[in-house]
Amino acid sequence: MSDRLPDSHRPLVPSDRTRPAGPPDYVRVGMPSPPWWAVVIVLLLLAGAFFFGPHYYRTADYWKTFATGRTVVFVLSLVILVAILRARRGGRAFVRRIPGLTAIDEAVGRATEMGRPITFSLGLGGLDIITLQALAIALHVVRLAIRFGTRVILTTIDPTLYAVADEAVHEAYTAAGRPESFNRDDVRFLSDRQFAYASAMVGLMHREQVASNFMFGQFFAESLILAEAGNQVGAIQVAGTPTTTQIPFFVAACDYTIIGDEYYAATAYLTREPVLSGSLVGQDRAKMLLLAVILLGISLVTVLTLIGSPQSLQWVKDLAGLFTNAK
Amino acid sequence: MRGQRRLPLEQIIGRIDRRLVYAGLFLITLAPLVGRWALPLYVTPPPKMLADTINALPQDKLVFISSNWDAGTQAENRPQMTVLVRHLIRRRLKFASISIGAPNAPQLANAAIEQAIQLEKVPWVYGQDWVNLGYKLATEPWLRSFVRQIPEAVKEDWKGTPVDQIPVMRGVQKFGPDGQASMLIDITGSATIDGWYRYLSPTGVKLGLGCTAVMAPEQYPFLDSGQLSGLLTGMKGAAEYEQIIGAQGFGTTAMAGQSFAHLYILILIILGNLSLVLGWLERRRRRR
Amino acid sequence: MWTLTGFKFILAIVGAVAGAVLLLAILHQASHQVKRTLTIALTFIGGLFYFLEFFIPPDPKTEEAVLFGWSLTQAAEVVGNATLVIGGFTFLLGVFSLVHIHGNNVRRRRPGWSYSLAFFAAFLVMTVFAFWKDWQTWFGGPAAPAWVNDQNLAHAAMPQDVYTLLFEGLVRNLDATMFSILAFYIVSAAYRAFRIRSGEAAVLMVVALVLMMGQVPLGMALTNWIPSDGPWSGLRIESLSQYVLTAINAPVQRAIGFGLGLGALAMAMRIWLSLERGTYFGQEV
Known part of the structure; x- marks a missing residue:
């Protein structure tokens, strides 16, 4: 084994030939990560709860108080998950030096x-x-x-x-x-x-x-x-x-x-695991999404304030209130 | 003397012994406390907002004080607690203290409340006008049930008296505009406010916060968004609040100590930079 | 919930212990592959429970999340309690770690072994008096003497017994002492750190100065001469410091908050779906 300091790009896993004796399957087995079926189960359960659940799920009042925050988290989770699943198929993302x-x-x-x-x-x-x-x-x-x-x-x-x-x-x-x-x-x-x-x-x-x-x-x-x-x-x-x-x-x-x-x-x-880099890409996309929503909100409020339509301004403010008061 | 080179100034400054620096700080903080010097203070908006919110609270509803400070942060949190309780008493607002941050917080809270009652010289009776609900282990399910239905989560006070036998708690069910509790003020030295943001904010109840100075910068976004109705920043927040309601207390006295300590740190920073500049000049002189 | 008494209660406990032993024995025999698959499946099911509990919108009246007539919110309380119980047992492991390390120190007379003796003394005294104080409430038997459990109502705020003396008189003050050391450390750290070596450091220091001065009366007195309601009031040091806090600090906090929230969300999903491959167990990083 070399005593030289490894640089961060050198694989830290020694190749199989140089690997010291030890329980062999420990290292090579890895984790079988839950594939699509896990995601499908989750989505089916959620859809089932929504469509066959109580009627109050489908009222507007309900969405005002309970559902908005959850929906935002759900969409962000999906964005990240899609990026992870895509990264599993290959390709690496650039990560700046930290x-x-x-x-x-x-x-x-x-x-x-x-x-x-x-x-x-x-x-x-x-x-x-x-x-x-x-x-x-x-x-x-x-x-x-x-x-x-x-x-x-x-x-x-x-x-x-x-x-x-x-x-x-x-x-x-x-x-x-x-x-x-x-x-x-x-x-x-x-x-x-x-x-x-x-x-x-x-x-x-x-x-x-x-x-x-x-x-x-x-x-x-x-x-x-x-x-x-x-x-x-x-x-x-x-x-x-x-x-x-x-x-x-x-x-x-x-x-x-x-x-x-x-x-x-x-x-x-x-x-430098592709799955983890994919997660980073997903995080970045989710961040862009949030940024877009913020920019849209700011421009809407600014424009409506300048043009001076109180009703539409109130509408935007109500919409923003959904996010603040979401449970 | 020959052979013995005099240490250049920049090295003397750069190598001040740590213990000497610490001793200086100790003396400088102590002097104003012993001498009871008080300095005039200017009120900033966050404590003013908190006072205005409390002034606008309805008389018939209960105020919750979530007292989550421990011995470690009592220098900052205790004056906050005392002055807030004094304000509540002056407004004749009944209150309940509940702790989720530290197991021994209820004892400290009790002492602070009793001191405030003494200072206000008003007969403010335990059980009738205020109650100490003790320490609760704030797991997520507990927080949820507390927000849903207060008596479900709080069954007895800190001495084990059932809540339905305590007059001040009678009929108190919920937070929010249509509930019986109008506000919750978190006085804390740890991250307890996060739980309140998550679970209490949606009920529309007013949230106030008294936290240590270190924690304050993180809370400003919540002040902007309206999730916080006021903020006391460390000992300074307490001192400003004392000024607002016209009740001089420990906060005002101790601020002098903090003032001088800040000045001391400032002088040290300047000295540190002086040694840097002198060293740089010296090196430049030698190079010539 | 179910409440069992008498024979049924004992039977339930024996059954639970026997079941746990059997489960552990089977797990111990299982191959790594099986263990790993089981870990992944359990992680997924555990996560799925909280996922559904959060995402299934609650009933507006009871505020409980219901899935096919089953209240997940009520179940969450049970699961939460179970987690606490598991936490309680692991505390014993922590104590074992402490006893092991300090026991070794004393046995091998390592340098400073007398401090390890202090650990044992403190541990023993605290345990004895904490248990003795509430023994009657928990397990029955004779009442503890007044110096162990002071129930005099006149002393309600500060009971005069050994446990209170140890906790209020010792532990609390030791805590406060450690906390106050911060004041000294911040001085030496600031003295070292605030040396202007670059443009950024200069900006950092100027902002720090404004904030420090805006925090205390002495600093505020510096700009006292500017009228507080005139056009120049924004230049008073407390206004500048408020400006830094609300117009610069708050947006930055928010931005960092977004990043952190998303980071935590992604991390949570990676752990839930066991995508954090090889980080904790198995494959080398």
């Missing part, structure tokens, strides 16, 4: 050179979408670190997440053919209280004198406490969170910060 994600390799490499461990904080979230994304990034880091023989200490605040993370990291070691190198103490549940978790993390970073510190997931007031502690021990720090209120703190104290929807693009960026 420095924070490219820096992951650098941070792991630095810890390897210095012979010191890496800490990875999964934030304050439980087993939810945000934290699952953080776990996906954590597993990428763990897999890289396994190849270089570097230690990663993964910490969580949620016991359910701890159980999942422990199992996933264990499997990452098994898949890499090194189940014996897995140290159960390196996946840790620290506390379920915010500041107890923060102080435990600070202590951990100081004791272990970590070379790199990753923070991905949901963060609140403890973000700066963690980031400053990492800074004090001189760790290279990469952080990413969808919690917008904490981004300024991470930007001030970390070397790289992943913001906004870059966070959700991480797995697509790291794996």
Whole structure:
């Protein structure tokens, strides 16, 4: 195995010939993703509920209060899903360079050179979408670190997440053919209280004198406490969170910060898997759709205000109200 | 002395010891608190909106205060809670406090409410005029049932008294224009307001928010869209509100401390930049 | 819901445990392929439930989502409770992790092992007094003494017992202490971060200055001389800061919000349909 740092475009999966011995079907089986039938079942159930359901589904009042918001979410989901399903047939999307994600390799490499461990904080979230994304990034880091023989200490605040993370990291070691190198103490549940978790993390970073510190997931007031502690021990720090209120703190104290929807693009960026890139394309299309609706709304209101037709203006405002008050 | 090179100014500034910086901050924040200095304050629109909304509430309906702060954020949230309760009492609006953010929030809320009643010097009786409904685990199903039918989700107060034996809660069923609760004010140090936006906004009930200063920027879009009827930003929000209703409290006093701390940070930022500029000049001089 | 008592209750518990053991035994024997297919199917069914519960519009009167006469909303409450129960059990796993790590520290006399002893002491004391306090309510038996469970109504706001002392007197203040450390860290972080190295950094700093000054009376006093109702009132520092918050910050927050919402939606769908292939288990990333 080469000790050179991998660049993000090199496939991280060793070819079958170089792969160390391990349970073979672990790696090659992959996931049979639910094909069209899943989508068809869902659509049929929804259509059935609508057409054979109670009569109130088909009244205008009903749509004013209940259905608009759901319809918007449904349309956006469809746009994303179509893009994913199309991408499965092949083709790759261009994903711009995200420095924070490219820096992951650098941070792991630095810890390897210095012979010191890496800490990875999964934030304050439980087993939810945000934290699952953080776990996906954590597993990428763990897999890289396994190849270089570097230690990663993964910490969580949620016991359910701890159980999942422990199992996933264990499997990452098994898949890499090194189940014996897995140290159960390196996946840790620290506390379920915010500041107890923060102080435990600070202590951990100081004791272990970590070379790199990753923070991905949901963060609140403890973000700066963690980031400053990492800074004090001189760790290279990469952080990413969808919690917008904490981004300024991470930007001030970390070397790289992943913001906004870059966070959700991480797995697509790291794996270059067509399905995930397709999901990114779908997200972009959905965003364009929203943008178009906003622009249309703004121009309608502007034009109608200028021309001065109070009734039609009220009509547009009512239409906008549908979205604000949708349940 | 020969041989011992004097450290250039930019390096002295650039290497101020962390502990020294921290000690400075400690003293500068403490001084105004001990000396009880008060500085004049100007009221910004978001707290004004909240006060106007409360002033327009109907007398016969209940106001909910969702008190979700913990010891950690009490410096910011407690003055907000106290001043809002004082305003409600002045308007003779009955209220119920309910916590979904932290298990020990009801105790802190109770202390703040009792302090407000004391400051207002009005006989405001527990059970008759206000109630503390304690902590509820706000899962999605709970939030939904709370919005659908209040007594379904809240069966007893924080000391275990059944809700139907509490006069102030009698007949309170629903939120919104045709309900019995006219407003919910969330005073919070965590993301509890998201649940209220999702489930309470559609009922048409007025929503107010008192949050920590860090959280405020995220809330401005909701102020624009009308989903929020007013916003108190950290301790400053509390201080401004104290000014609006003419009730000086902890917020106003503590703002002086925050004021000086901000000034201190500002000076440090300037110093940090000064060292950068001096270093750059020095390098340029050497190159010549 | 069903309420079982006496023999039926015990039978139900024994049945549930036996069923769980049998299920686990079968799962343990199954091949990876079967396990994986099962995981995908369960994820899909679990997601489908919440999907339908959200998308089937609720009855305007009861506000419950109904599918073929079956109230999904009521079922969601049961599913929610089940999730809480599972969460409760995993808490034991968390405690096991803590005990394992600190137990190893003490056994091997690793540096700082005395702190691990402190963990055990705190853990033990808190557990004992929390259980003792409510033992009678939960399990019956003799009442706890007043110093363990103070029920004196005069002390309602602050009971004088050991649990309250530990929680209100210790945990809460420790929390507050950690939180207040932020004030110091923000100073050192700002001192380091706000060095103007580029044009963007300069803009960032100017905006930060306006906001910081607009936040406090001392800053507001700087532009006090501008009349607050004249044509130049927009130049007062608190007006500028409000302008930044409402005209610049709010749209940006909204834009980021759109991106994040869509990102979360896409991620949720990828997990629901198991399209996030190889990320957590199986294939390497």
